Amino acid sequence: MTIKPALRFSALALLGLLPGPAAYAQSAPATITVQVNKPGDAVSKNMYGLFFEDINFAADGGLYPELVKNKSFETDDHLIGWKAIRGAAGFESYLVSSDRPISNANNHFLRLNVRKAGPDAAFVNEGFRGMGVKEGAEYTLSFFARRGPGNVSGVTATLEEPGRGQGPETAATGKSLAQAQITGLTNEWKKYSVVIKPSATVAKARLKLAVEGNGSLDIDVVSLFPKDTYMNRENGLRPDLVQLLKDMKPGFLRFPGGCIVEGRTLAQRYQWKETIGDVASRRPLVNRWNTEFLHKFTPDYYQSFGLGFFEYFQLSEDIGAEPLPILNVGMACQFNSAELAPISAAKGPNAAGHDAAGHEDEPTLETFIQDALDLIEFANGPANSTWGAKRVAMGHAAPFNMKMIGIGNEQWGPQYLERYEPFAKAVKAKYPNMQIVSSVGPSPDGENFDKATLKMRELKAEFIDEHYYAKPEWFRQNADRYDKYPRTGPKIFAGEYAAQSVAIGSPDNKNNWDCAISEAAFMTGLERNAGAVAMASYAPMLAHVDAWQWTPNMIWFDNLTSYGTVNYYVQKLYALNKGTRVLPVVMPGKAKNGTDNLFASAVTDAPTGDVIVKLVNYSTSPRAVKVNLAGAKNVGKNGKAFVMASDDLNTMNTIQEPQKLTPKEETFSVSGSNVSYTLAPNSFTVLRIPAKR
Structure with missing residues (x-):
């Protein structure tokens, strides 16, 4: 995207x-x-697949069903999603502290100093445009707590529906949907957990934590997670959305994007190694779509990485799709900073862009190449390999059998090509059977596209990733696009496409039948030319009706329900009848x-x-x-x-x-x-x- x-x-x-x-x-x-x-x-058995990118609250607030926003207070603005009741009337003070945290990876928490016990000594979390909860369903409420000086005796957790017109900063109480008392607090960090059942179905509930007693209390890693997840996994995914994906019988699942791969800067790029392991220790990152569009200025949009690369591989396996990860090639988004990682580094301990302690120094191309090699080992390596052992420790002993990998997303120009060549060479040297998806830029024509396509053919690339966002008539008029494409050399991956009813990137675009039927017409050309086209995916895949940045999208959802657009059903008809x-x-x-x-x-x-x-x-x-x-x-x-x-x-x-x-x-x-x-x-x-x- x-x-x-x-x-x-x-x-x-x-x-x-x-x-x-x-x-x-x-x-x-x-x-x-x-x-x-x-x-x-x-x-191709992989012909019609899925494109995932964390845009439009596709992960947090969507496919990943954690209901608490900023559960560990690790975002740049540490209190995003949280507010004190009545302007903190019940507190002497509150602050986000790093004094003896749970861990070095999770080193911020909320410290509350209570003036007077009561309903005003409470903090609320708003969720992702509210919290969607269902009557009688089970939700696991958990948090870490540590008692400080004073006589704090416990925490009352209330899931409630705010009063009409009342925001969390003004409303001390709302309609209670479920409540739990947590006692037995100690002077050391300890995890507390309880299952609650809402008494009603509410689309925009909130969670309130009220402190009982006076004194100091530290709170961290606050979670409200539904037990009803796909395959009932503890850190599972939202079942209705997964089912919509599985029903398409997709051939592949591309992840994590999209421009998410690149980031506005290299420091804000997607780093897969930060998204595995203990969920509570995964460091959140500002989402690169948070302030991209003035029509949907969303400064609270962060990635928690609760849905990380392990969960992605697991999801691919669950829905029967080949995983297709796309990795950064050492370039930030060329529409933003266009920052470049140096192609080579000085010889010595910093050659891979890390210092002696293993912390990232200025990343070089070697850093990105090594990340790719390590990802392949994480996905496919044996239990006695460094990264294969990490996969096994997370609960998946068998390899994920990944066969494809993408080098760069929508990059163009000589800067991409001079990074791509050594990157692809290194991957092939260690994993000769790994198939590589190569970028030819964001547009399906023009000088940059033509030069990149020619170069990829010279390099004998396996897949060329072409993208098209255009008016519906473009799709009808270009149904013959691949009729004269060569049947030898790289295959085409139609990696992103969607008809735009108004204009590219317009907030007024609609998922209407004119767009969908025009896409259906274009796809007759994809199917007719299977000798040239091997994979195709509509983009983007998911969008929250209250928190989108881009439209159109294939599947829309709110906090409780979801639906496939007319475009979704066109894609599904092709996928179920691919022959x-x-x-x-x-x-x-x-x-x-x-x-x-x-x-x-x-x-x-x-x-x-x-x-x-x-x-x-x-x-x-x-x-x-x-x-x-x-x-x-x-x-x-x-x-x-x-x-x-x-x-x-x-x-x-x-x-x-x-x-x-x-x-x-x-x-x-x-x-x-x-x-x-x-x-x-x-x-x-x-x-x-x-x-x-």
């Missing part, structure tokens, strides 16, 4: 010279020939695919014997077609159709209407190798026809 320069559109389309669909829709049925007897390129081998398609009159806004692609599916035909009718009128299955034998009598159609191109799914437009399944009769079907107006249709050749 990044801020893209505008993409150039077809001059013919801008001048309105392309034929309109109306005349075509009124003509005789159009014959589309699917050459079942001439199977072409194999479809195993491309079948050539001849359009009516041997016209170019997309003529008169009729788009088609076809595959055969070896496990079922089905011929799968995908058809897009971008027309306001129905369109009768005949599908000629050339060379097909043993054609079944009944086929299945999966149809998405709407007369209104502005149709969208929403939190209130999550199923407004979803695929409808129907059966249709088949008589011989000529199949008649009428495409609905503004429709995307998937036909599955039993037809073994």
